[in-house]
Amino acid sequence: MKPLVVFADAQAAAADVLRAALTGRLEPYAAGVSVGTRVPGDRSPETPRLPYVLVRKDGDLPHSSMANTRATLRITVWHTDADQAHDLAQLCQGLLIVHSGPVIRGVRPATGPLAAVDDASDTDLSTFTVLANVRPTA
Template sequence: MTKPLVVFPDVQSAGAGVLRAALAGRSEPYVVGATVGTRVPETPDLPYVMVRKDTDAPHPSMANARCTLRVTVWHADADQAHDLAMLCQGLLLVHSGPVMRGCRPATGPLPAVDDVSGIDLSTCTVLANVRPTVLAPQ
C-alpha cells in the first residue's frame, strides 16, 4: 500500500484572506481604512495589518499541521493598534474553513514601536491547525 501524497496549503495567505474579508464588514472606528497584507510595509498606510507565518510543525501522520501566525498592526496610536490586533486575533479564533480548521490564542496583543518609522504597533499570535491537501498520484 502506498502512502498518499500530502501537502499543506499556504496558511499565511489564508490568514490574510480571512482577516481581509472579516475586517471589510466591521464598523469599529479603529478598523476604518485597514488594509491587510503579508509583507512588512516601507511606509504603511494606517491602519495596516500584516499576517506572517512564524513556524509550522506537521504532525507525523501528516493529518494536521500546527502553525504559528503572527499578526502585526501598525496604527495611529497604541490604543487603536491594540484594539485592532485584539479584534484580528478574535476573528482568527472564531474562523474555521478549508485551510485553517481552527485557531487557539498564543500571545498578545503586545505593544511596540516600529524601529524604522516610529509608528505605534501591536502584535499577537495564534496557533492555527491546518488541513492537509491530498494530491492525486501521477
C-alpha cells in the same frame, strides 16, 4: 504506499480571512484597514496606509500522521496610536479564533497582543501570535 500530503498556505489563508472579516466593520479603529503579507515600505502615521495588518507565518509543526499541521502565525498591526493598534489587534485575534474554513480548521491564541513601537517609523504597533491547525490536501 502512503498518499502524498501537502498543506495549503496558512499565511495567505489567514490574510484572506482577515481581509474579508474586516471589510465593513463598524469599529472606528478598523476603518480603512489594509491587510497584507509584506511589511509596507512607508509605515509612518502620515501615510494613508494606516491602519495596516501584517500576517506572517513563523513556522509550522506537522503532526506525525500528516493529518494536520500547526502553523504559528504572527499578526502585527500598525496604527496611528497605541490604543487603536491594540484594539485592532484584539479584533483580529478574535476574528481568527472564531474562524474555521477549508484551509485553516481552527485557531488558538498563543501570545499577545503586545504593544511596541516600530523602530523604522516610530509608529505604534501591536503584535500577537496564534496557532492555526491547517487541513491537509492529498
